[in-house]
Amino acid sequence: MGSNLSLAFRRGQFSGKVQDMRPIAFALLLCCACGSQKHLVSARDLDFHQRAIVIDAHSDVTEAIFYEGYDFGVRHQDHNSDLPRMREGGLDAQFFSIFVHPESVDLHEFFPQSMKEIDAVEAMVAANSSKIAMARTADQIKANAFAGKASALLGVEGGHLLLPGTEDEQLQHLRDFAARGVRYLTLSWSSSSPIGGSTAEGEQEGLTPFGKRVVAEMEKLGIIIDLSHGSDPLLWDVIRLARKPLLLTHSSSRELSHAPRNASDAMLTAVARNGGAVCVDFSRTYLDDNFRKASQALLQKTKGMHPSEKQKLYAGTTLPAVPLSALVDHIDHLVRIAGVDHVCLGSDYDSAPLFPVGLEDVSKLPVLTEEMRKRGRSDEDIEKILGGNLLRVLAANEDH
Numbered sequence: 001m002g003s004n005l006s007l008a009f010r011r012g013q014f015s016g017k018v019q020d021m022r023p024i025a026f027a028l029l030l031c032c033a034c035g036s037q038k039h040l041v042s043a044r045d046l047d048f049h050q051r052a053i054v055i056d057a058h059s060d061v062t063e064a065i066f067y068e069g070y071d072f073g074v075r076h077q078d079h080n081s082d083l084p085r086m087r088e089g090g091l092d093a094q095f096f097s098i099f100v101h102p103e104s105v106d107l108h109e110f111f112p113q114s115m116k117e118i119d120a121v122e123a124m125v126a127a128n129s130s131k132i133a134m135a136r137t138a139d140q141i142k143a144n145a146f147a148g149k150a151s152a153l154l155g156v157e158g159g160h161l162l163l164p165g166t167e168d169e170q171l172q173h174l175r176d177f178a179a180r181g182v183r184y185l186t187l188s189w190s191s192s193s194p195i196g197g198s199t200a201e202g203e204q205e206g207l208t209p210f211g212k213r214v215v216a217e218m219e220k221l222g223i224i225i226d227l228s229h230g231s232d233p234l235l236w237d238v239i240r241l242a243r244k245p246l247l248l249t250h251s252s253s254r255e256l257s258h259a260p261r262n263a264s265d266a267m268l269t270a271v272a273r274n275g276g277a278v279c280v281d282f283s284r285t286y287l288d289d290n291f292r293k294a295s296q297a298l299l300q301k302t303k304g305m306h307p308s309e310k311q312k313l314y315a316g317t318t319l320p321a322v323p324l325s326a327l328v329d330h331i332d333h334l335v336r337i338a339g340v341d342h343v344c345l346g347s348d349y350d351s352a353p354l355f356p357v358g359l360e361d362v363s364k365l366p367v368l369t370e371e372m373r374k375r376g377r378s379d380e381d382i383e384k385i386l387g388g389n390l391l392r393v394l395a396a397n398e399d400h
């Protein structure tokens with residue numbers, strides 16, 4: 001499913017997007033950005049990567065923009081993403097996560113503050129309108145890329161953000177999110193929501209009766225169901241019910257790393273059958289068991305911290321290094337079990353504390369293309385993983 005669609009974005013059809021690109025210059029630029037590592041992506045891989053439509057399903061940089069006044073339009077040394085580094089990394093479309101921490105913010109503020117975060121993303125886009133534009137659909141992402149602009153999309157992380165209110169009021173909030181252009185809702189976060197349970201909780205709740213109403217309304221509105229963070233019973237309840245392709249926007253393989261947030265092989269097979277996709281999470285926490293065990297103690301300290309505080313805390317520690325190859329091992333496993341039409345990228349940049357060596361920020365994304373090619377993956381497959389599959393899932397949720 002979807003292979004013809006992906007073929008539509010083959011190389012050579014991106015002339016608008018790559019008009020003024022000089023691959024060699026970009027290669028040198030990427031080399032400089034790597035600092036001490038001096039890693040140079042080949043001109044061919046870089047050219048291919050820049051021509052492909054690359055989409056990241058999950059970044060929490062919105063928190064920095066909203067709480068810290070982080071200027072996304074200029075280059076920074078800290079954080080994991082900004083517009084100049086997005087361009088350098090060939091990232092065409094970024095889903096900005098809308099998130100309100102349920103333990104730090106009063107419940108009555110969940111929905112109102114989410115709307116303010118959407119305002120903040122829109123204001124950032126308006127301030128940088130020659131380089132980035134809001135997008136809601138697969139076609140808009142393509143049109144922006146052809147015009148040489150990045151795309152900003154919205155995803156809401158956590159069903160608790162529909163609160164406060166009665167069930168009907170919460171369903172109205174869902175419609176309000178859709179009207180603002182929100183394209184996915186993560187049904188629960190690290191705490192359960194009125195919709196269903198979370199992987200982070202001992203008691204594993206499935207889909208609630210209200211959750212059933214929410215899921216049906218989401219499919220009507222074209223808001224994609226996101227099951228990252230969802231408890232196992234929630235995932236299975238929803239997958240049985242879903243009529244549209246769904247996503248896990250930031251989850252890796254549970255077979256390779258036993259974090260409950262990751263997807264088991266049975267889940268991968270079920271997502272493939274549903275026509276959806278699993279977007280691999282870049283965080284060391286979800287890639288490597290040794291790293292996760294070694295960082296357990298720190299994890300307790302970071303509760304309620306903003307991502308940038310978390311990252312500062314981790315930066316001063318010596319935790320196991322996780323190579324880029326570990327991430328690509330996860331991609332290979334997802335492809336082996338789910339099939340190449342059902343794998344995508346969900347970096348978790350500006351939320352997770354540490355990333356694989358060589359992929360510390362969004363500017364480094366071409367190394368991922370290079371590593372996939374080194375392992376023998378075809379142009380067509382790489383293109384699907386970089387963005388083609390997400391375009392298909394987006395489009396499939398648009399015809400309602």
Ligand SMILES: [Zn+2]
Pocket residue numbers: 157229250
């Ligand atoms: Zn998350």
